[in-house]
Amino acid sequence: MQSTTYSLDSIRSDFPVLERKVRDNKPLVYLDNAATAQKPIQVIDAITDYYKNHNSNIHRAVHALAEESTEAFEATRGKVAKFLNVANTKEIIFVKGTTEAINLVAYAWGRDNVQKGDIVVTTEYEHHSNIVPWQLLTQETGAELKYIDIDENGELMLEQLDEYLATGKVKLVAVSHVSNVLGTITDVKEVIKKCKNADAKILIDGAQAVPHMKVDIGNLGCDFYAFSAHKMLGPTGVGVLWARKELLEKMRPFLGGGDMIREVHKYETTWNDLPYKFEAGTPNVADVICFTAAIDYLTKIGMDNVRNHEIELTKYALEKMSKVKGIVIYGPKDPKKQGGVISFNFKDVHPHDVATIVDKNGVAIRSGHHCAQVLMDKLEVAATNRASFYIYTTKQEVDALIDSLEHVAKVFKL
Amino acid sequence: MSADPIYTEMIIEYSRNPSNFGKIENPHIHRHDSNPLCGDSIDLYVNVDGNKITEVKFDGKGCAICMACTSVLTEMIKGKNLEEVKNFKKDDLLSELGLGHLIKTSPVRIKCALLSLKALKYGIYSYFVDKMNDVEAAGKLKEEAASLY
Structure with a gap:
């Protein structure tokens, strides 16, 4: 039987890189987990x-x-x-x-x-x-x-x-x-x-x-x-x-x-x-x-707990992101039908501009074709932005993403 | 949030309303180039009368930095002699948009900013080789284009 308590604080304390400050002393918000995950001290x-x-x-x-x-x-x-x-x-x-x-x-x-x-x-x-x-x-x-x-x-x-x-x-x-x-x-x-x-x-x-x-x-x-x-x-x-x-x-x-x-x-x-x-x-x-x-x-965490944590985060993120002005979200938009991955674009704003602006706030998302150009063609876009979560991602980090995305909408006058 | 050193009013404005956007049919110089990693992709078209650039247009897709820099580049070279344009340096373009800092701060985004200049240098290079048979000038241009980023 897996434990039902999910101790986010204790998990985060195992990942030294999550204490990093980036870009003018902003705390790192790492949302590029679909590309690669961070490593706990046990692995290091x-x-x-x-x-x-x-x-x-x-x-x-x-x-x-x-x-x-x-x-x-x-x-x-x-x-x-x-x-x-x-x-x-x-x-x-x-x-x-x-x-x-x-x-x-x-x-x-x-x-x-x-x-x-x-x-x-x-x-x-x-x-x-x-x-x-x-x-x-x-x-x-x-x-x-x-x-x-x-x-x-x-x-x-x-x-x-x-x-x-x-x-x-x-x-x-x-x-x-x-x-x-x-x-x-x-x-x-x-x-x-x-x-x-x-x-x-x-x-x-x-x-x-x-x-x-x-x-x-x-x-x-x-x-x-x-x-x-x-x-x-x-x-x-x-x-x-x-x-x-x-x-x-x-x-x-x-x-x-x-x-x-x-x-x-x-x-x-x-x-x-x-x-x-x-x-x-x-x-x-x-x-x-x-x-x-x-x-x-x-x-030790239990894979069912990992999945549940990501469902909760995805649900939270989808709700908030869908309210950002000018945003288009791709995929099922249903936390039960998708992993902790959300791809999105701002109407006619290039994903690299979006990623650069949110990076200024320490938020690491991925922009590009994600090695899936066949899919990009299908979606009729050159690239998308992608935020992806993992066991150590918090709702506060999702909030930091949302703040940055709202800033993008403001900069580009959407 | 503090004023952004990249996404200034000027950059946003140019990216939303690019200058000289379009295509020239049968141009004297045509060059396509792209940044495979970020997906910027442009075609640059130039018409020349003697040694003078009479018409410049570009089309394609790209980020705000790429669109703004390409716009400004087309504005800067229109009416100029090929000789002047040949000696054009990356700082000449970047400083026009206040993006000189990118060279130091953003090795990734500098490629977006200089894609059009690279295309232009390669385009003129081909023109020197094919039309003017000036291999020496061409060789220098090619070297410069290749070392932009």
């Missing part, structure tokens, strides 16, 4: 401790430090598996981020399983990392790339998926669990059910989901799931690909090199067991090991 200390006391390469030497590092590295694998309710830890593959995880699938699975005439399906609200690998794959193989469109609420029009699946040609559906721009939560259970019925594989980009809500891969029923550590309090340079053992066993390796081999001869090589077959070269040992501290931190 773990990194220092690793390099001070344990640093060693893993999986090879027999000396004490190597043993400690190997053990800690594999312990994180176990921790990730438990966090996501994955029974077989060999299905957890460490990569450098969500992007690499998706590319791994596109190369190692895609090139042997997608052919001319086949269809790969993605959606209009994907990040470039869940579009470009599929463009490369379909262009190379002669397969077709199809998009599930979004409706005016920023939700997927799943009836289009039915049409695509009905052709019997769909080999893979690649969809994000939560949109990084609109915050829309995909009905992944429904998507997975449809894919299973049509015998299509399903990949879920969980970069914006795993940090913010309980994700139970063991019960989801998808085939591939990818996410990054740095958006969930962990270090940069660590990502996870989860895939079914049956698929991983049949897949060819992605990168060749050390650690992924069993035996190397002049002209042939046999592969190492899972998961090492997909982890060529020295991995990001230190950061993988310290990722444990981030998972522990989130587990």
Whole structure:
């Protein structure tokens, strides 16, 4: 049973950077969590401790430090598996981020399983990392790339998926669990059910989901799931690909090199067991090991509590933001249907001007296309502003955002 | 809130009502340029009579800084000789809008401010190479354009 009290003060005191003053001594209001999350002292200390006391390469030497590092590295694998309710830890593959995880699938699975005439399906609200690998794959193989469109609420029009699946040609559906721009939560259970019925594989980009809500891969029923550590309090340079053992066993390796081999001869090589077959070269040992501290931190708070906190903040922010003069908010505008992400624009004011003005008040939001140019085209904008929340975000910080946005409206005489 | 060193009345005014906004059909000089990270995207059109700039227009999308700086640049170069414009420095443009401080304070936004000048220098460079066959002058311009930001 998770605790029902959510101690915002005590959480905030664990994040040294939140004490920063920026831009003429304004307290930092960090609302760019969809890009990357800040790190608690527990994670920062773990990194220092690793390099001070344990640093060693893993999986090879027999000396004490190597043993400690190997053990800690594999312990994180176990921790990730438990966090996501994955029974077989060999299905957890460490990569450098969500992007690499998706590319791994596109190369190692895609090139042997997608052919001319086949269809790969993605959606209009994907990040470039869940579009470009599929463009490369379909262009190379002669397969077709199809998009599930979004409706005016920023939700997927799943009836289009039915049409695509009905052709019997769909080999893979690649969809994000939560949109990084609109915050829309995909009905992944429904998507997975449809894919299973049509015998299509399903990949879920969980970069914006795993940090913010309980994700139970063991019960989801998808085939591939990818996410990054740095958006969930962990270090940069660590990502996870989860895939079914049956698929991983049949897949060819992605990168060749050390650690992924069993035996190397002049002209042939046999592969190492899972998961090492997909982890060529020295991995990001230190950061993988310290990722444990981030998972522990989130587990202690409880993912349901994280989600509830963000629902409350999003509700509060949507109510207040919708009253700012000249503002246009994109996406579901329903805290139950979206993550703690709100994208918006001011009528004909460029998002970079908005971000620069609010930055003067210490408020960090993101402006740009958010690596989602297909979505920008759909919304008929060049860019949007995005505020995104996390476990340490307070209502006072949302108020600071609103004050700054009102100032924008004033400056531009909206 | 204190007076903003970037979003002055003049910048806001220019961004809302840009000068010389539009397109020239079949111009002597045409240059498209963009800032991929922030999405400013402009097309600059220039007509020349002999050595003199007779007509300048631009269109595109961009932030207030980009729109204001491009507007002012078009106003400043109209009627000038290519020789004068060739020697135009970034301070000449930035000081006109009181944005000289951006060089030090905002390495990100300086790109918005100087996009049009970069486009202009590259545009004149191509003109020198293609139409006037002055490779030496062109080479210097290209170097300058590339080192603006």
